Amino acid sequence: MxxxxxxxxxxxxxxxxxxxxxxxxxxxxxxxxxxxxxxxxxxxxxxxxxxxxxxxxxxxxxxxxxxxxxxxxxxxxxxxxxxxxxxxxxxxxxxxxxxxxxxxxxxxxxxxxxxxxxxxxxxxxxxxxxxxxxxxxxxxxxxxxxxxxxxxxxxxxxxxxxxxxxxxxxxxxxxxxxxxxxxxxxxxxxxxxxxxxxxxxxxxxxxxxxxxxxxxxxxxxxxxxxxxxxxxxxxxxxxxxxxxxxxxxxxxxxxxxxxxxxxxxxxxxxxxxxxxxxxxxxxxxxxxxxxxxxxxxxxxxxxxxxxxxxxxxxxxxxxxxxxxxxxxxxEPMAAGGAAYAPNGHDVAFEHVGFAYEEGGEQVLSDVSFIAREGEVTALVGPSGSGKSTCARLGCRLWDASSGRVTVGGVDVSTVDPEVLLGDFSVVFQDVTLFDDTVMENIRLGRRGATDEEVLAAARAANCDEFVSRMPDGYATMIGENGACISGGERQRISIARALLKDAPIVLLDEATASLDVENETRVQSALSRLLAGKTVIVIAHRMRTVRAADKIVVLEGGRVAEQGMPAELLAANGLFARMVRLQTESEGWTI
Structure with missing residues (x-):
C-alpha cells in the first residue's frame, strides 16, 4: 500500500x-x-x-x-x-x-x-x-x-x-x-x-x-x-x-x-x-x-x-x-451528466419503487402519476404512506430502486443532481436556517439577488408581519437554525427563499403546517399568485388546503390508492373522501 x-x-x-x-x-x-x-x-x-x-x-x-x-x-x-x-x-x-x-x-x-x-x-x-x-x-x-x-x-x-x-x-x-x-x-x-x-x-x-x-x-x-x-x-x-x-x-x-x-x-x-x-x-x-x-x-x-x-x-x-x-x-456519488434539456417540466413517476437499503423493506411500490406543468398536484395520505419520499425522489435527493422518475421526459437519474436542482424550489417540513440575518437566509434562494427582490419575496411569504417587530428588521441575526424565531416564522422564511429562487418546479412539503389559520390563508394566496404556470407538487395533511389542487394523488402503504380531481375523488367516496370526512368531523371537536 x-x-x-x-x-x-x-x-x-x-x-x-x-x-x-x-x-x-x-x-x-x-x-x-x-x-x-x-x-x-x-x-x-x-x-x-x-x-x-x-x-x-x-x-x-x-x-x-x-x-x-x-x-x-x-x-x-x-x-x-x-x-x-x-x-x-x-x-x-x-x-x-x-x-x-x-x-x-x-x-x-x-x-x-x-x-x-x-x-x-x-x-x-x-x-x-x-x-x-x-x-x-x-x-x-x-x-x-x-x-x-x-x-x-x-x-x-x-x-x-x-x-x-x-x-x-x-x-x-x-x-x-x-x-x-x-x-x-x-x-x-x-x-x-x-x-x-x-x-x-x-x-x-x-x-x-x-x-x-x-x-x-x-x-x-x-x-x-x-x-x-x-x-x-x-x-x-x-x-x-x-x-x-x-x-x-x-x-x-x-x-x-x-x-x-x-x-x-x-x-x-x-x-x-x-x-x-x-x-x-x-x-x-x-x-x-x-x-x-x-x-x-x-x-x-x-x-x-x-x-x-x-x-x-x-x-x-x-x-x-x-x-x-x-x-x-x-462511497458512490450521485453521478449524472451536465446536459439537461427537458421538454417542458412535467414530473412523471413510472412504476417507481424505493427502499432505503438494498433488499430492505419497500417504502414505495409501483407508484405512477404525472404532475403536469402549470398545475398543482397534491400528494395526500396517512403518515408513512410515502408522500415526502416521492418529493425527494422527484428532485433526486434519493434515487429510485426501480422504475424511473422523469422531468420533461428526461430521466432524473441521468442528470447531475446539482444541475437538476436548479429547476426545483423546495420547502420541506423541517426547515433549516443559518446563523445569519433574515435577509441573507432568504437570499440563499438565489445568490446575487438584489435587496428589492429579496424583500418582494419576503412580503409575498408574509414575513413583514414578524420582521417588523425585530430590533434590526431584515438585518436581525436569527441564531443557529433560527433559534430566535418561532417555527411558523422559520417556515415563512423558507417559503420566501423558494419564491425568490423562482424555479419552474416547486415542491411544498407541509409548507404551511406551522402557520396559524390567518397566516396560512395569506401565504396560500401569495403562493397561488406567484406559482402560476409552474409545476407544483404539494404535500399536505390538511385536506382543506388541497381542495383547490388540479390533481390529487392519494398514497397508502407506499402505493397509489387513487388519483384524480378533488371533485372526482369526493364523488368516488374512497380514501380521500374518508380523510376529508374525518378531518371535517375533527374540526368540531372541543375539550
Whole structure:
C-alpha cells in the first residue's frame, strides 16, 4: 500500500511529506557536521601531544593544522555553519509544517466536496456526530502525523542509513555495534502494530459513541427534561464516558509499553558502542579518538529517531483515522451528466419503487402519476404512506430502486443532481436556517439577488408581519437554525427563499403546517399568485388546503390508492373522501 493510500494524502501531500523528510535528513546531517569539526580539533590536539600528523580517519591526513587557524577564521567558519543550519532549519520547518497544514485544509475541502455530492441515502446511514468527527478530529489526527511524525520518521531512516555508511568507512565493527539497535527497535514496534491498531480503533469508536450521545443530549434536551429523564440519560452518558476512558487507558498503556520498550532497545546501542569500543582500544585495533567520535555520533543520531519513536503511536492512530476518511471517498456519488434539456417540466413517476437499503423493506411500490406543468398536484395520505419520499425522489435527493422518475421526459437519474436542482424550489417540513440575518437566509434562494427582490419575496411569504417587530428588521441575526424565531416564522422564511429562487418546479412539503389559520390563508394566496404556470407538487395533511389542487394523488402503504380531481375523488367516496370526512368531523371537536 502506498503512502497516499495509507494516509489519504493527495499527490501534492505525498510530495510535500517527501520534501519534509528530505529537509529533515539534510538538517540532521548538517547538525552531525558539527561532530566533524570536533573530531578535527581533537585530532589536532592529539597530533600536538604525540607529535604525529593530523588525520581524518580513513580519509587520510589533513593538509593543515586546525589549531593554527586564526580565531577570526574559526569565527567565519562558525558563521557559515550557522547560516547553513538556519537555512536548512527554515526549509525543514516550511516543508514539515507550513505546506502540510495546507494539505489538511485541502483534505477538509475535499471531504466537504465529497459530502456535497453524495446521495441523501448516505446521510441516512451515518450519524451527524460521525461525519463531524471525521471532518474535524480525524483530519486533525492525520495532520499531526503528517507534520510531526512522517517527516521525522523518514528523515531518521535516511539519516541513520547515511550515517551508517559513513561510520562503516571509519570502523565497521563500531558501526555495527552502534547502529544495530535502530532497526531492531523499529522491528519490535512495527511487530506489535497488528495488536495495537485494533485497540486504537476500539478507542476511536468508543469516543465517537460518547460524542454521539452528547450531541443527542444537546439536541433532545427539551424532550429529556420534559419527560423527567435527566438522570437516566446522564447515566447513559457517564457509562459511555467511562467505557471510552477504560478503552483509552488500555490503548495508551499498550502503546506506552511498546514505545518505551523500543526506546530501551534503541539506547542499548550506546552501551554496545562503549563496550565494543573499549574492547577494541584494549586490543590496540582501534584508537581512542575514533571511539570518542563514534560516541559523539551515537549520542546525537538517536535524538531524531527517539523523537520519532515517541510519536509513532500517533502514526498508528493516523492509519485508523485515514481509513475512516477513505471510506468517504469510496462511497458512490450521485453521478449524472451536465446536459439537461427537458421538454417542458412535467414530473412523471413510472412504476417507481424505493427502499432505503438494498433488499430492505419497500417504502414505495409501483407508484405512477404525472404532475403536469402549470398545475398543482397534491400528494395526500396517512403518515408513512410515502408522500415526502416521492418529493425527494422527484428532485433526486434519493434515487429510485426501480422504475424511473422523469422531468420533461428526461430521466432524473441521468442528470447531475446539482444541475437538476436548479429547476426545483423546495420547502420541506423541517426547515433549516443559518446563523445569519433574515435577509441573507432568504437570499440563499438565489445568490446575487438584489435587496428589492429579496424583500418582494419576503412580503409575498408574509414575513413583514414578524420582521417588523425585530430590533434590526431584515438585518436581525436569527441564531443557529433560527433559534430566535418561532417555527411558523422559520417556515415563512423558507417559503420566501423558494419564491425568490423562482424555479419552474416547486415542491411544498407541509409548507404551511406551522402557520396559524390567518397566516396560512395569506401565504396560500401569495403562493397561488406567484406559482402560476409552474409545476407544483404539494404535500399536505390538511385536506382543506388541497381542495383547490388540479390533481390529487392519494398514497397508502407506499402505493397509489387513487388519483384524480378533488371533485372526482369526493364523488368516488374512497380514501380521500374518508380523510376529508374525518378531518371535517375533527374540526368540531372541543375539550
Amino acid at each position: 502506498t503512502m497516499k493510500e495509507k494516509y489519504a494524502l493527495t499527490d501534492e501531500g505525498v510530495r510535500n511529506v517527501r520534501l519534509g523528510a528530505a529537509w529533515t535528513t539534510v538538517t540532521n546531517l548538517v547538525v552531525f557536521a558539527g561532530v566533524g569539526f570536533v573530531f578535527a580539533i581533537m585530532s589536532a590536539l592529539v597530533a600536538r601531544l604525540t607529535g604525529g600528523a593530523v588525520t581524518l580517519g580513513p580519509w587520510g591526513r589533513l593538509g593543515f593544522d586546525p589549531l593554527d587557524v586564526p580565531v577570526l577564521g574559526w569565527m567565519a567558519v562558525l558563521a557559515v555553519y550557522l547560516v547553513m543550519l538556519f537555512v536548512c532549519e527554515r526549509f525543514q520547518y516550511y516543508y514539515q509544517y507550513g505546506v502540510i497544514y495546507k494539505e489538511s485544509g485541502r483534505q477538509r475541502i475535499a471531504l466537504a466536496e465529497r459530502l456535497r455530492r453524495l446521495p441523501l441515502s448516505f446521510f441516512g446511514r451515518r450519524d451527524l456526530a460521525d461525519l463531524t468527527e471525521t471532518l474535524m478530529t480525524d483530519v486533525k489526527t492525520t495532520e499531526h502525523a503528517y507534520s510531526h511524525v512522517l517527516p521525522e520518521l523518514y528523515g531518521a531512516y535516511a539519516t541513520m542509513a547515511i550515517a551508517f555508511a559513513c561510520l562503516l568507512a571509519f570502523d565497521w565493527r563500531l558501526a555495527v555495534a552502534s547502529m544495530w539497535s535502530g532497526p531492531v527497535a523499529l522491528l519490535l514496534l512495527f511487530g506489535v502494530r497488528s495488536r495495537l491498531q485494533p485497540l486504537m480503533r476500539k478507542t476511536r469508536m468508543a469516543g465517537l459513541k460518547t460524542s454521539e450521545l452528547v450531541q443527542e443530549a444537546l439536541e433532545c434536551v427539551r424532550e429529556v427534561r420534559a419527560t423527567n429523564q435527566e438522570e437516566r440519560y446522564l447515566e447513559r452518558v457517564y457509562r459511555s464516558v467511562d467505557a471510552a476512558e477504560r478503552s483509552a487507558i488500555r490503548s495508551e498503556l499498550a502503546c506506552g509499553v511498546a514505545v518505551n520498550g523500543a526506546q530501551v532497545v534503541l539506547r542499548l546501542g550506546f552501551a554496545t558502542t562503549l563496550l565494543v569500543g573499549a574492547a577494541l582500544v584494549l586490543e590496540g585495533t582501534c584508537d581512542f579518538l575514533t571511539l570518542f567520535c563514534f560516541l559523539l555520533v551515537v549520542s546525537r543520531i538517536y535524538a531524531p529517531f527517539d523523537q520519532a519513536l515517541m510519536l509513532i503511536a500517533e502514526l498508528f492512530s493516523a492509519r485508523t483515522a485515514s481509513a475512516r476518511m477513505k471510506s468517504f471517498f469510496e
